Amino acid sequence: MSSTFSGLEVAKRALNTQQSALYTTGHNIANANTEGYTRQRVNMSQTAPFPPASRNRPEIPGQVGSGVEVGSIERVRDSFIDKQYRQENSKVGFYESKADTMSKLESILNEPTDQGLSSAYDQFWQSLQDLSVNPEDSGARSVVKERANALADAFNYVDSSLEDVRANLKNEIGVNNSKINSLIDQINELNGQISNVEPHGYVPNDLYDERDRLVDELSSYVDIKVDYRKSSGQPSPIAQGIATITLVTDNEDVENDDGEPITLVDGSAGADLGSDQSVNHIFSDFDDDNNLKAIFFDSPNSDLTVEEQTAQLAADYDNQAFIYGGNFDVQGKLNALIDGAGYLDGFSYDGTDTGTAAGEINEMLADIDKMVEHFVTEFNAVHQTGYTLATDQDGNAMQGGEFFTGTTADTIAVSQDILDDVDLIAASSTGASGDGGNATALADVYTKRVENFLSYDAGDANQLDDKATIKSYFESIIGEMGVVAEESNRMYNNSQILRQQVEESRQSISSVSLDEEMTNMIQFQHAYNAAARNMTVVDEMLDKIINNMGLVGR
Numbered sequence: 131m132s133s134t135f136s137g138l139e140v141a142k143r144a145l146n147t148q149q150s151a152l153y154t155t156g157h158n159i160a161n162a163n164t165e166g167y168t169r170q171r172v173n174m175s176q177t178a179p180f181p182p183a184s185r186n187r188p189e190i191p192g193q194v195g196s197g198v199e200v201g202s203i204e205r206v207r208d209s210f211i212d213k214q215y216r217q218e219n220s221k222v223g224f225y226e227s228k229a230d231t232m233s234k235l236e237s238i239l240n241e242p243t244d245q246g247l248s249s250a251y252d253q254f255w256q257s258l259q260d261l262s263v264n265p266e267d268s269g270a271r272s273v274v275k276e277r278a279n280a281l282a283d284a285f286n287y288v289d290s291s292l293e294d295v296r297a298n299l300k301n302e303i304g305v306n307n308s309k310i311n312s313l314i315d316q317i318n319e320l321n322g323q324i325s326n327v328e329p330h331g332y333v334p335n336d337l338y339d340e341r342d343r344l345v346d347e348l349s350s351y352v353d354i355k356v357d358y359r360k361s362s363g364q365p366s367p368i369a370q371g372i373a374t375i376t377l378v379t380d381n382e383d384v385e386n387d388d389g390e391p392i393t394l395v396d397g398s399a400g401a402d403l404g405s406d407q408s409v410n411h412i413f414s415d416f417d418d419d420n421n422l423k424a425i426f427f428d429s430p431n432s433d434l435t436v437e438e439q440t441a442q443l444a445a446d447y448d449n450q451a452f453i454y455g456g457n458f459d460v461q462g463k464l465n466a467l468i469d470g471a472g473y474l475d476g477f478s479y480d481g482t483d484t485g486t487a488a489g490e491i492n493e494m495l496a497d498i499d500k501m502v503e504h505f506v507t508e509f510n511a512v513h514q515t516g517y518t519l520a521t522d523q524d525g526n527a528m529q530g531g532e533f534f535t536g537t538t539a540d541t542i543a544v545s546q547d548i549l550d551d552v553d554l555i556a557a558s559s560t561g562a563s564g565d566g567g568n569a570t571a572l573a574d575v576y577t578k579r580v581e582n583f584l585s586y587d588a589g590d591a592n593q594l595d596d597k598a599t600i601k602s603y604f605e606s607i608i609g610e611m612g613v614v615a616e617e618s619n620r621m622y623n624n625s626q627i628l629r630q631q632v633e634e635s636r637q638s639i640s641s642v643s644l645d646e647e648m649t650n651m652i653q654f655q656h657a658y659n660a661a662a663r664n665m666t667v668v669d670e671m672l673d674k675i676i677n678n679m680g681l682v683g684r
Contacts, residue, residue, distance in 0.1 A: 134675070136194075136196065138665060138672075139197065140195070140664075141661050141662075144661035145658060146199075147174055147198045147199055148655075148658035151200075151650070152654045152655065154170050155647050155654060158642045166339050167642065168206060168207050168339050168342075168640045169641065169643075169647075170203055171206055172202075172203050173204060174200060175198070175199060177199050179194060179195050180196055181193065202368055203335065205335045205640070207342075208636070208640075211635055211636045211639070212636070215349075215632045215633060216346060216349035216356075217349075217353070218628045220349050220350065220462045221629075222350065222629050223350035223462045224466045225466070225622035225625050226466075227463045228470070229622045231299065231469075231470035232490070232614055232618050232619075233615065235611055235615070238288055238291040238295070239608060247285070248604065250280050251576060251601070254274075254281045255576050257276075258274060258569050258572050258573035259570070260273065261274050261566060262566035262570040262573065264566070265558060265565060265569060266564060268553075271519070271553065271555050274555055278534070282536075285498070285540075293540075296420050296472060300420040303414055306467060307411075307414055310411075310464070313344050313347055313351075314348070314394050314395055314410075315409060317345060317395050318403070320341040321373055321395065321408070322403040323337055325361055328366070328369045328371070329361050330363065341373060345375070348394075351462050352462040352463075352464055353378040353460050354377060354394065355377075356374070357374045357376075357397075358370055358397075359371050359397055372397035372403065373395060374393065374396060374397040375393070375395040377391060377393075378461070379392065379459060383458070384452075385447075385450075385453065386450060392451060392453075393410055394409065394427075395408065407429055410429060414426075415443070419472075420472060421471075421472045421485075422455035422458075422472065423455055423477055424444070424447075424452045424454045424477075424479070425452060425458055427450075427451045428443055428451070444479070447479040454477060454478075455477065456473055456475035456488065468489070469490055470489060470491060471491065472488065473488055473489055474488070475488040490614070498607065500592065504580070504585075505575070506537055506542060507585045508583045508585045509533055510532050511583070512568070512584060513532070513572060514529060514532070515529075515559070516530045516569075516572075517559070518553060518556050519558070519563065520551060520554055527561035527563075528554075530556025531554065531556075532545045532547075557569040576601050580594045580596055
């Protein structure tokens with residue numbers, strides 16, 4: 131026979147359970163707009179009925195239920211969708227950063243507009259054409275000088291602007307490293323807090339939410355893999371466990387790690403959770419030209435600055451886990467920044483290979499420098515075949531000298547002789563004062579094939595393609611940049627759409643619906659009121675037994 135007061139206990143349990151459900155509903159409503167919050171639900175379960183199966187069980191018909199209790203409070207979340215979201219988030223981070231870099235390059239070259247390099251070229255060639263018609267006109271000669279100056283300035287501007295972008299991207303890599311390391315530390319700290327709670331059977335849903343939010347953010351910088359380990363002690367079956375985060379990369383590219391993946395947050399058994407020994411920070415080693423040599427992974431040393439620890443790791447490279455810049459193929463924002471700022475391809479710390487500067491801006495600078503070198507060499511060669519308007523002591527026209535100096539975009543300039551005396555421009559091909567034949571030949575430098583250059587050297591491995599022209603080569607640089615920029619924008623948009631779709635799927639499962647919470651609140655409120663009424667009824671029953679029975683005959 132169950133206890134006389136068991137009805138009160140059943141009602142009490144119902145009150146407590148519905149109260150917990152109402153509190154959880156209130157928690158959901160309160161966090162409806164909290165970033166990263168996952169709606170929670172109370173899993174109710176029946177308590178053990180009476181009597182239990184035993185030798186001395188009372189002989190009563192059937193079992194009497196003993197009420198309800200809160201089995202658990204868990205988050206409504208799909209880990210598979212989380213994995214999909216982080217994969218797409220890494221792609222979005224990569225293409226967003228790449229598209230941003232290409233946008234900056236397009237802004238610097240400013241093509242096709244009337245403010246770009248091609249416009250400066252066109253104006254210079256036009257001034258030479260005008261000079262060929264009026265070779266003795268001082269005004270036409272001054273215009274050639276000024277247009278040449280403008281062209282040289284345009285190259286100088288492009289070079290300095292690209293270098294500025296490179297420097298900014300390097301700084302951005304440093305900022306990104308700090309952010310990544312901060313996220314790693316925060317996840318590690320949460321691992322430590324969770325490891326203190328879970329062994330007691332609690333399910334720290336809010337700590338899980340915060341950890342997942344940080345992991346989501348980390349995935350935009352680098353592609354990561356997240357594994358979970360069950361806590362020690364008596365964890366709940368629905369406890370998420372301790373997270374271990376590793377870098378998704380080709381293990382063959384990782385030096386000195388025996389083929390093991392790079393661990394950013396160590397949540398394995400035996401790890402000192404929450405301490406610096408459980409994390410590996412990212413340290414980037416650059417050369418003097420802002421090209422990335424390698425990325426090291428090591429626990430932070432509070433006694434050293436980031437620069438000091440990076441130098442120490444590079445000096446002891448043979449005993450450190452690292453990835454050379456040319457092998458860093460981890461999807462994410464960091465990779466795109468490295469591609470943009472530049473890295474050393476083929477570099478080796480043992481001195482066997484100094485590496486080749488690679489990356490978007492390095493390649494752009496190399497292409498422009500190559501064009502400037504061929505342009506200056508050929509233009510000077512043609513200029514030196516002509517004759518100036520100025521004459522020597524005998525009254526004879528002089529052969530042209532060097533028109534441009536410098537061989538790169540940052541050093542090209544009009545020679546000081548031309549700046550001082552525009553009569554030294556060799557517009558004549560015969561020495562006759564009215565002859566402008568060489569000015570026409572100078573103007574043709576922009577559009578004639580490389581194979582027809584006076585300076586053409588078929589044995590030169592650095593020579594431009596035979597059939598190319600300075601103009602077509604420059605157009606190919608702009609065209610290639612445009613294609614890469616277009617592709618980056620397209621992939622950025624596509625990856626954004628895919629991430630949005632995954633995010634919407636996740637929100638449909640995990641986000642708080644106020645309509646649904648309002649429905650739940652009414653449902654739990656009615657259950658609570660009914661349980662309270664049930665307790666009152668039981669109380670009245672007991673009152674009848676205790677105070678009103680056995681009074682007959684008094």
